[in-house]
Amino acid sequence: MGNRRNDRHTASRETFCVQGTGAIDAETGAIVPPVHITTTYEREPDNSYPKSFVYGRADNATVRSAEDVITNLEGGETTLLFGSGMAAAVSLFLALPRPAHVVAPRVMYWSLRNWLATDAGSHGLSVTFADATQPDAVRKAVRPGATKLIWIETPSNPLWSLSDIAACADIARDAGAQLAVDSTACTPVLTQPIALGADVVMHSATKYLNGHSDVLAGSLTFASGQSPLLDGASSVRGTHGAILGPFEGALLLRGMRTLFVRVERQCRTAANIASHFGSHPGISEVLYPGLVNHPQHELAKLQMGGLFGGMLSMRIKGGQQAAIDTAARLSVWKRATSLGGIESLVEHRASVEGAGSPCPPDLLRFSVGLETQDDLIDDLAEALA
Numbered sequence: 269m270g271n272r273r274n275d276r277h278t279a280s281r282e283t284f285c286v287q288g289t290g291a292i293d294a295e296t297g298a299i300v301p302p303v304h305i306t307t308t309y310e311r312e313p314d315n316s317y318p319k320s321f322v323y324g325r326a327d328n329a330t331v332r333s334a335e336d337v338i339t340n341l342e343g344g345e346t347t348l349l350f351g352s353g354m355a356a357a358v359s360l361f362l363a364l365p366r367p368a369h370v371v372a373p374r375v376m377y378w379s380l381r382n383w384l385a386t387d388a389g390s391h392g393l394s395v396t397f398a399d400a401t402q403p404d405a406v407r408k409a410v411r412p413g414a415t416k417l418i419w420i421e422t423p424s425n426p427l428w429s430l431s432d433i434a435a436c437a438d439i440a441r442d443a444g445a446q447l448a449v450d451s452t453a454c455t456p457v458l459t460q461p462i463a464l465g466a467d468v469v470m471h472s473a474t475k476y477l478n479g480h481s482d483v484l485a486g487s488l489t490f491a492s493g494q495s496p497l498l499d500g501a502s503s504v505r506g507t508h509g510a511i512l513g514p515f516e517g518a519l520l521l522r523g524m525r526t527l528f529v530r531v532e533r534q535c536r537t538a539a540n541i542a543s544h545f546g547s548h549p550g551i552s553e554v555l556y557p558g559l560v561n562h563p564q565h566e567l568a569k570l571q572m573g574g575l576f577g578g579m580l581s582m583r584i585k586g587g588q589q590a591a592i593d594t595a596a597r598l599s600v601w602k603r604a605t606s607l608g609g610i611e612s613l614v615e616h617r618a619s620v621e622g623a624g625s626p627c628p629p630d631l632l633r634f635s636v637g638l639e640t641q642d643d644l645i646d647d648l649a650e651a652l653a
């Protein structure tokens with residue numbers, strides 16, 4: 269694009285991310301790239317588009333820079349950004365050659381689970397929900413010849429149980445299927461699913477990647493830049509117009525500059541909160557992969573880069589009403605849905621997820637932000653007292 273990059277030195281992915289690709293604007297020398305808001309591009313007199321930018325639904329340089337950062341973070345070959353995480357995920361399912369069978373986890377992001385359970389059938393997809401914490405259960409759910417995609421989410425909302433990415437990648441390969449990983453909660457700081465054998469990595473970039481609760485976005489990163497699934501997802505994005513706007517692309521690019529420092533701090537604070545409340549008399553269970561009594565702590569140590577995430581859940585003694593009342597007494601923690609932002613959030617998930625949810629009624633989900641650890645601990649201790 270005529271912009272100068274740091275060619276002499278192949279920067280680490282953290283540096284690439286901090287510098288928002290590191291490109292310097294060729295025309296002005298700007299360190300922060302301009303926001304390209306044009307919807308269309310001029311054709312040459314010979315009728316060609318030598319810069320290959322044609323129309324805004326497919327081509328936007330601001331969005332492409334954000335895609336380049338995510339591709340680099342995930343170690344993939346190509347990324348597509350969408351208007352939300354749901355748009356990214358659903359576009360991938362709609363990109364499958366149909367009819368197709370897919371395997372999905374029993375415990376997963378509820379809105380996508382609802383779509384798979386209620387809508388996917390009318391789009392030519394049949395879905396088997398399996399216990400994705402157990403590779404054997406995933407293998408049993410596969411229908412050789414018919415299964416086109418295995419979808420996992422690790423650690424999974426809101427119980428923070430893990431799936432073994434490398435084991436699921438083997439199962440997918442044996443079945444001639446592809447593996448897609450919703451890596452929203454892990455972020456590329458902790459886990460790079462493609463290095464473990466995944467074909468596609470999905471993020472709700474609304475969460476940690478942007479990190480400031482002010483952009484809805486979703487991404488799909490493909491291990492291969494030459495795959496029918498990539499072509500299909502790109503076509504669904506274009507025809508359905510499920511695109512990210514340039515202003516959101518610019519905000520996302522800015523948000524991602526601080527991804528590593530944010531996530532590392534959020535993980536450390538979450539780990540300290542988890543162990544602080546691990547034996548609190550008002551809590552029956554703390555669900556956090558970093559605790560030694562988490563059933564998959566060993567896998568978490570292998571798969572999460574030595575950190576254990578900024579998300580945790582707690583089961584409050586006294587049941588659903590006690591959990592809701594505890595959340596009501598919090599003031600530093602804000603009662604709101606979503607996760608991965610710089611402000612700490614708490615949510616009673618069962619109220620959100622409704623019938624059919626595997627979420628226990630006494631569970632509160634916590635998204636740890638960047639506030640002082642003591643403020644968060646004191647607020648929760650007072651609410652539990």
Ligand SMILES: *Cc1c(COP(=O)(O)O)cnc(C)c1O
Nearest residue numbers: 352353354377450452472474485
């Ligand atoms: C939020 C979320 C989604 C959906 O993303 P949106 O950007 O809200 O559409 C999908 N998966 C996970 C794990 C999420 O947390």
